Amino acid sequence: MSGNSFGLLFRLTTFGESHGKAIGVIVEGTPAKVPLQEKDIQEQLDKRKPGQSNISTPRKETDIVHILSGVFEGYTTGTPIMMILHNHDADPQAYHAIKNKFRPGHADYTYLKKYGIRDWRGSGRASGRETAARVAAGAIARKLLAYRGVSVLAYSKEIAGITCQTFDKNAIERNLLRAPDMQAAQKMQQAIEALKEEQNSAGGIIECTIKGVPVGLGEPVFDKIEALLGHAMLSIGAVKAIEFGSGFAASRMTAKEQNDQMSPQGFLSNNAGGMLGGISTGLDIIFRIAVKAPSSIGIKQKTITIDGKDTTIETKGRHDTCICPRIVPVTEAMTCIVLEDLYQRYEAYQFPQNPALRNSNKSQ
Amino acid sequence: MSGNSFGLLFRLTTFGESHGKAIGVIVEGTPAKVPLQEKDIQEQLDKRKPGQSNISTPRKETDIVHILSGVFEGYTTGTPIMMILHNHDADPQAYHAIKNKFRPGHADYTYLKKYGIRDWRGSGRASGRETAARVAAGAIARKLLAYRGVSVLAYSKEIAGITCQTFDKNAIERNLLRAPDMQAAQKMQQAIEALKEEQNSAGGIIECTIKGVPVGLGEPVFDKIEALLGHAMLSIGAVKAIEFGSGFAASRMTAKEQNDQMSPQGFLSNNAGGMLGGISTGLDIIFRIAVKAPSSIGIKQKTITIDGKDTTIETKGRHDTCICPRIVPVTEAMTCIVLEDLYQRYEAYQFPQNPALRNSNKSQ
Amino acid sequence: MSGNSFGLLFRLTTFGESHGKAIGVIVEGTPAKVPLQEKDIQEQLDKRKPGQSNISTPRKETDIVHILSGVFEGYTTGTPIMMILHNHDADPQAYHAIKNKFRPGHADYTYLKKYGIRDWRGSGRASGRETAARVAAGAIARKLLAYRGVSVLAYSKEIAGITCQTFDKNAIERNLLRAPDMQAAQKMQQAIEALKEEQNSAGGIIECTIKGVPVGLGEPVFDKIEALLGHAMLSIGAVKAIEFGSGFAASRMTAKEQNDQMSPQGFLSNNAGGMLGGISTGLDIIFRIAVKAPSSIGIKQKTITIDGKDTTIETKGRHDTCICPRIVPVTEAMTCIVLEDLYQRYEAYQFPQNPALRNSNKSQ
Amino acid sequence: MSGNSFGLLFRLTTFGESHGKAIGVIVEGTPAKVPLQEKDIQEQLDKRKPGQSNISTPRKETDIVHILSGVFEGYTTGTPIMMILHNHDADPQAYHAIKNKFRPGHADYTYLKKYGIRDWRGSGRASGRETAARVAAGAIARKLLAYRGVSVLAYSKEIAGITCQTFDKNAIERNLLRAPDMQAAQKMQQAIEALKEEQNSAGGIIECTIKGVPVGLGEPVFDKIEALLGHAMLSIGAVKAIEFGSGFAASRMTAKEQNDQMSPQGFLSNNAGGMLGGISTGLDIIFRIAVKAPSSIGIKQKTITIDGKDTTIETKGRHDTCICPRIVPVTEAMTCIVLEDLYQRYEAYQFPQNPALRNSNKSQ
Secondary structure (H helix, E strand, C coil), rough: CCCCCCCCCCCEEECCCCCCCCEEEEEEECCCCEEHHHHHHHCCCCCCCCCCCCCCCCCCCCEEEEECEEEEEECCCCEEEEEEEEECCCCHHHHHHHHHHHCCCHHHHHHHHHHCCCCCHHHHHHHHHHHHHHHHHHHHHHHHHHHHCEEEEEEEEEECCECCCCCCCCHHCCCCCCCCCCHHHHHHHHHHHHHHHHCCCCCCEEEEEEEECCCEEEEEEHHHHHHHHHHHCCCCCEEEEEECCCCCHHHHHHHHEEECECCCCCCCCCCCCCCCCCCCCCCEEEEEEEEECCCCCCCEEEEECCCCEEECCCCCCCCCCHHHHHHHHHHHHHHHHHHHHHHHHHHHCCCCCCHHHHHCCCCC | CCEEECCCEEEEEEEEECCEEEEEECCCCCCCCEEHHCCCCCCHHHHHHCCCCEEECCCCCCCCEEEEEECCCCCCCCCCCCEECCCCCCCCCHHHHHHCCCCCCHHHHHHHHHHCCCCCCCCCHCCCCHHHHHHHHHHHHHHHHHHCCCCCEEEEEEEEEEEEECHHHHHHHCCCCCCCCHHHHHHHHHHHHHHHCCCEEEEEEEEEEEEEECCCCCHHHHCCHHHHHHHHHHHCHHHEEECCCCCHHHHHCCCHHHHHCCEEEECCCCCCCCCCCCEEEECEEEEEEEECCCCCCCCCCEEEECCCCCCCCCCCCCCCCCCCHHHHHHHHHHHHHHHHHHHHHHHHCCCCCHHHHHHHHHCC | CCCCCEEECHHHHHEECHHHHHHHHCCCCCCCCCCCCHHHHHHHHHHHHHCCCCCCCCCCCCCCEEEEECCEHHHHHHHCEEEEECCCCHHHHHHHHHHCECCCCCCHHHHHHHHCCCCCCHHHHCHHHHHHHHHHHHHHHHHHHHHHCCEEEEEEECCCCCCCCCCCCHHHHCCCCCCCCHHHHHHHHHHHHHHCCHHHCEEEEEEHHHECCCCCCCCCCCCCCHHHHHHHHCCCCCCEEEECCHHHHHCCCCCHHHHCCCCCCCEEECCCEEEEECEEECCCEEEEEEECCCCCCCCCCCEEECCCCCCEECCCCCCCCCCCCHHHHHHHHHHHHHHHHHHHHHCCCCCCHHHHHHHHHCCC | CCCCCCCCCCEEEEEEEEEEECEEEEEEECCCCCECCCCHHHHHHHHHHHCCCCCCCCCCCCCCCEECCCECCEEEEECEEEEEEECCCCCCCHHHHCEEEECCCCCCHHHHHHHHCCCCCCCCCCCCCHHHHHHHHHHHHHHHHHHHCCCCEEEEEECCCCCCCCCCHHHHCCCCCCCCHHHHHHHHHHHHHHHHHHCCCCEEEEEEEEEECCCCCCCHHCCCHHHHHHHHHHHHCCHHHHEECCHHHHCCCCCCCCCCCCECCECCCCCCCECCCECCCCEEEEEEEEEECCCCCCCEEEEEEEEEEEEECCCCCCCCCCCCCHHHHHHHHHHHHHHHHHHHHHHHHCCCCCCCHHHHHCCC
């Protein structure tokens, strides 16, 4: 298996299965002398943690992060930072009943066919638990971006078909769905509880806004900002789509409607979503991702056994009714990782020894 | 600038500006002894070529490909294949008038701010012309995939808000829009001609279907099929969004609706779009991308000069009214490149010396 | 810091400092369904372990390896294998006295100047302890190569200027220096004890022989076998030189002397050391590396403090008098990693769907 | 075939066979706004050009470089720079006689076995001609390093067993062997002419000295300076060995002899050759490589046909008697490429937004 690393300069490599001994990540590319503590990481991990409400799985993932390298006396040393989360609450018993069946919507079938072997305790490497390692790495990137003046904010824009009508940043952490509209959040909550009642589940749309990126980040051609963010987001298990700026709506707009005109004071609109030619414009970068409903439901579904026999399955156990509020911190984490990597690439191509060249090259 | 390469094993590295001397590509990872001629490449390039109708730019890009290495006496040798297209029709004169203005919707502003210098003849490296190099590389991947039994087909699903209602594969190359519905194509054509009349332009949605991929392709976690395809598609200049299977609609479906149940005869639906956990299921892989309207229009728009002064711009010259039919071959090319790369990664992790292990690992 | 990963397909990423909490490695690219247990790894690690004799540091590195992911019920699953070694015996007290001095021959000065911060407990990331992670990863590669019929054997060819005159494979593990000549080993031992007495230390030359590689491994141009092995070996802390086949002596040979002529029975000599044009010839691959004497010695040496003041240093504590026998397993490990990676690249470029092409491509 | 690229940030990708249509290179990672002309490149290529004397092949490689992208009005634009050299003098006729025989010391046998097909006109991709592309790329790196105050100088230290006894920088370009000792050069020349007479050939040792690198370049663990330089040098066709600082001699020195002690004025010696722990110390970086004698000789040698039959071969035609003077510019080129790449990595990990952090991190 390749595909466990992401990033060129700010780079993470993850490991671990949902019911193995631990999951974790090695982060390369953190500059030296940055103050860093486990609580910086834990704070972000806690946002992803399940068991916060009746819409999330009651599994008590302790999710306590330990930094095992790369930090000395409270400061980064420039060496790789290894972070680990031990799997204390792993209860494979719950999976014995479905050990020999393929759960619809899960990767059980594809993993077994690809590898000829499958860790049937939970979803193994394909589990959403893998994203905790991403959130840990993202917490470091977030800290570095704060020095650069960049902030990243994601939230549930729509859940179970209910769309936010207003935007109140302070509302986001005041409701269990991380919606920026308290009224919408209430309706979402009701919709989810109804689905939970019938042992079904719901999807939604997460929006992410990045503020403070100067003009000039992003590498043309294959590593455009949207290409790297798209790669990052579509590598999250439940994400089925992504759009930037006006997105799918852009396909129905004429150029006259879509083009962002300019004045000496700046752009007159931001339909592009903050990038042109794959490079940041200096405006907010905005994208939205579609999150599918969690596949594990109690409703009886048709499936087959690993021997190809007809059977049915009702997935009992501890499962989320809507994963959106937990995907929010993962979205932010992966976004921070992409941006920090692009910042470091940007820095690489400057000439420190030649201030004349350097200054004229600098953005704004 | 990094970001000129794509792929891990089947890998392309491109170069060239729209009005420079040439554009081209080095393709690594083609197995030896594969029959290959320039006409295999030219055939695909001709699909991308402008000047085929009154909806495309009349610029006569000759786009004649030359293979300069990696092929000997009609067969690949296993060494890198370099392909070049000289820019014969490059007419920078047309750009003198707008040399000191930022064209709305283009990368003029971001490139100048990022690099401090800009090749103002056309869009330079940010030009759509860069995609010809991708199509050339994709033509090789397409040929390799044919040996593997895989076929890739893209087409215009919707243009200027007009959606295809039927699907006739044979229709695609029988209308200028590459739509699989002749009636819709006719309406699209009318809509585009009206927009052309008012010097405006149109966007659309391209759908791509991949047939013949066995279960098991794709690398979990960061290199899921959808992550790599997303990266590939969102690196195409005019693409603003991508969705797989039920896509954005999935965000409004419950798990009961979205999950693809199974029977001994196979999956009962394909809402997932052909992948689970980032690995192919053996069903068709299906995705759609949103293409924005070409930014260069004759309508007067507000913009600024490179000195930040207020001005307006009316982009005359040779420009496409709708780029969708020309993005179709680029979509196919990048899809072929992603798939061939994943096939090669799959092969890498098998044991040829141990047939017992190998056979049990193989996908069906 | 970049540079913590090695390999394209069979790839390791390491972390950890000598006196931090742990060191370890994530290994990507192990095929699924390979039997693997911690004792397979421990066996190789035990060869690298110090405290085996009076020539090695008495520090009791417990070096107990734990596999935390990628193995399920005794078999690999195809997912990344994480292995960790906790640092139980880390005694930073020993380093307090020299905390503010640069030890000659060590990386203290360069790390502090590069990063502006230094973990002064031991050598931090620059410690030889880092190589334990490589040995753990190499143990997996070694196992895979055994399936392929490849074996790798390294040994001390020369120590403290005393060169082996005979080669007895069985002698290697029967003397503390891992020399294939028992008589030479005895003299080496005496030389080392004399140096230990005067608190000095010794270097040597390690030779490595690879058997069983078929013709055809290695990637031309930048990833020739010798380029990758050179990269691997010169990344080991104490290694100052490497030569292949006739090596430096080749610079004094004429082509008539150096060229390996051929007969229908095969090559008539192996001055090339097993590769031509960077690709294996099918003969044994042979190389030698120069290992410098361990830098930490009790003899008084001139140095400076971190403030640039004149001082002297006598490095007390637990240090190896000759590191060669402990570099032997590291040499084997890195060699196995390079070969397994090249095997996987070789496999990637074959056509399984086209047996005709495949067979004619296959190496003998 | 993978392995056609080198470098992480300053990165080259090469293509081309000796008797194909062209060879060339795409260089990524050149900052924008650097003045660059074809003559900057040609100057370095001319040093590698054959036909300069009676020790080199009389083949008139015109080796005229053309820059096809990445430069606009005399300045780099930040986009990839493509450079091409057309093969005008390719005369495959000369190779017809040996088309079906494996030339001893060449890669004919290994390429045919690996790929099942071989471009028999010259050495194809394995030809020394491939290094012209490296020299072209290196010329750009050399120019960037000049801005940084770094200079790289290689020369023939020993040829045909004759070693330089003195060092006169000005002598290097005043004799055909690029030796820094005119008296030794004269003897070398005589030795080579004698070998040429008997249709044999000679090897030698090239030394390279890098001046002006500050303390702090190099990435620990796998990407140490010596690991990357070793990779680079051992990827050059005729190079069989490399050593840094005291090199192989270090294996016979005690730590007391080898360690470079320090005073407030700096290091008291430079046995390490300019690096500790893989990071530059600020002293000169020094290494030596062993170059084997060119394999193509007129003396009759035993070999086999491609069908495995006994035969002999006498390689007529245009061949170098000693390749060292032509390897000198290749050595310098690859060294420049490694250093520029490491400089860019160094820059990437600084914080421009936080001058306090940045300054304290900076090397002297």
